[in-house]
Amino acid sequence: MNARNTESPNAQNGLGSVSDNVPTDISPQIAKRAVEWLVDVNEAIDKKADILKALQEWRDQHPDHERAWKHIESVNNRFGMLDVVAKSVAHSSVTHPQMISRREMIKALSVALFAGGAAWTAKEQTPWQQWIADQKTGVGEQRTVQLADGSQIEMNTDSAFNLFDNTHQRGIHLVNGELLISTGLERNHKPSRPLTIQTSQGSLVTSKARFSIRLYDRSCQLSVFDGSVEIKPILANDNTQTIKAGQQVNFTKDVINKPLPVNLNSIAWAQGMIVARGMRLKDFLTELSRYRHGRLRCADNIADLRVSGTYPLASTDRIIAAIEASLSIKAHYMTRYFVTLKPATS
Amino acid sequence: MSSGELTIEQKAVQQQLHTLYHQHHNWLFSWLTGKLGCSTQAEDLSHDTFVRILRKQQVLNLCEPRAFLTTIAKRVLSNHWRRDQLEKVYLEVLSQMPEYFEPSEEERAILLETLTEIDRLLDGLPIPVKQAFLYSQLDGMRQQEIAEKLAISVTTVKRYLVKASAHCYFSIAVD
Numbered sequence: 001m002n003a004r005n006t007e008s009p010n011a012q013n014g015l016g017s018v019s020d021n022v023p024t025d026i027s028p029q030i031a032k033r034a035v036e037w038l039v040d041v042n043e044a045i046d047k048k049a050d051i052l053k054a055l056q057e058w059r060d061q062h063p064d065h066e067r068a069w070k071h072i073e074s075v076n077n078r079f080g081m082l083d084v085v086a087k088s089v090a091h092s093s094v095t096h097p098q099m100i101s102r103r104e105m106i107k108a109l110s111v112a113l114f115a116g117g118a119a120w121t122a123k124e125q126t127p128w129q130q131w132i133a134d135q136k137t138g139v140g141e142q143r144t145v146q147l148a149d150g151s152q153i154e155m156n157t158d159s160a161f162n163l164f165d166n167t168h169q170r171g172i173h174l175v176n177g178e179l180l181i182s183t184g185l186e187r188n189h190k191p192s193r194p195l196t197i198q199t200s201q202g203s204l205v206t207s208k209a210r211f212s213i214r215l216y217d218r219s220c221q222l223s224v225f226d227g228s229v230e231i232k233p234i235l236a237n238d239n240t241q242t243i244k245a246g247q248q249v250n251f252t253k254d255v256i257n258k259p260l261p262v263n264l265n266s267i268a269w270a271q272g273m274i275v276a277r278g279m280r281l282k283d284f285l286t287e288l289s290r291y292r293h294g295r296l297r298c299a300d301n302i303a304d305l306r307v308s309g310t311y312p313l314a315s316t317d318r319i320i321a322a323i324e325a326s327l328s329i330k331a332h333y334m335t336r337y338f339v340t341l342k343p344a345t346s
Numbered sequence: 347m348s349s350g351e352l353t354i355e356q357k358a359v360q361q362q363l364h365t366l367y368h369q370h371h372n373w374l375f376s377w378l379t380g381k382l383g384c385s386t387q388a389e390d391l392s393h394d395t396f397v398r399i400l401r402k403q404q405v406l407n408l409c410e411p412r413a414f415l416t417t418i419a420k421r422v423l424s425n426h427w428r429r430d431q432l433e434k435v436y437l438e439v440l441s442q443m444p445e446y447f448e449p450s451e452e453e454r455a456i457l458l459e460t461l462t463e464i465d466r467l468l469d470g471l472p473i474p475v476k477q478a479f480l481y482s483q484l485d486g487m488r489q490q491e492i493a494e495k496l497a498i499s500v501t502t503v504k505r506y507l508v509k510a511s512a513h514c515y516f517s518i519a520v521d
Contacts, residue, residue, distance in 0.1 A: 026516065031512060031515070031518055032512055032518070032520055035508055035512050035520075039507045039511065042482055042486070042507075068516070072511075078460050081456060081460055082484060086460070089432060090461055090465070093432060093435075094465075094473060094477055216494075216495070218496045218497040219494075300486070
């Protein structure tokens, strides 16, 4: 309990509201400094003790500093009570502020909850697009689709796309997930028109290429393995860029980031494998989560352990068992949908 | 602070609230009943409206007490509807969860209260700013991760976090 709460005359209401207790008499300068401290403390990894010490000195400087910090702590204590379900509701209510229809929310949430992966927030695109997509794969499923012109599309887990073909363009609209596409590379085959791939961030056009495209919440990643692909972000139509074989690039609605050398491991899934090279455990689990239902996570104190290896995606349970053995950690299953990795000793 | 030691200002606040309650409670109750179509809820929310005014602990300059009450009551009402929406979604999601996942009635009430609170505290901020804040504060993500998730620079993430926190904790605008 902080000082504000004890002053509150509202003791009869056990669920006292934090926002009514905002200490309005604290100067904006102090308030701003306090939230900057919060941001720094949250970000601190190795130097946490130093930052906390400096923060303590700041708090000791003036009673208002201390009050401002106590207020932040009391609000954070409230936030800390949210469980996974409530957190996902919070995320979704932010991305779907109008909450026009409850059904939309539920669908968005089911995607977030059961698609696993980094996705504890609803995906940006409207979820029903996934249910009506021409082609889709479930979580953990992979499939190859052959188009009429000979192009081959390999679909990774939890992916969906629609086909379109009109007088101007032929192509696919990627709604969710990740695809590995080969087009125009077959012998004796010359597609009459280029292939267009539309995404929420922008479109890709190519006549001849082998490339993968992965949709994130707010960006797309393109990796080109053969040929070349042109990117046009939705909001920057004149800013097109050609990505050549051996390059991968992340782009958003208005920005194409700097191309990097392509990472072949990123399409190991097409061979039914997942490859890690000194990957943070937390990142590895995020990646692995894409292939299984439910939630897979680890305790903070082992998040930075490194994972290396090539694992068959056929059984994610076996991958978890393998990491348990190699990193001396223990998987705690609460039903098969909630798995938390913890140090073996705890 | 015991009630025997009220300052003059606190006494004035109490007196004013007392008057406000007696003169306008019935009117407010009917107004809310009209909005809600339910007298029990209207009673609860009219109570909440007065509690909210009480919490302010300020002597109010009331030329038009009913306009003032309506403003506060509208806020209480929109909060109520928002909470209602969040609750429905929450319960629906909960029904899809494994069985062990069953918070008690009391825990639920606290969770919903907190959800509504966060929703209101972040109200008015742009969506990506809210998202950055939730990723950081609820999920403990680092700025780098948030930057990748939202496809923005780390500098922007940091700016968003300061902006959202200043708004959320202290109701001040920072750019």
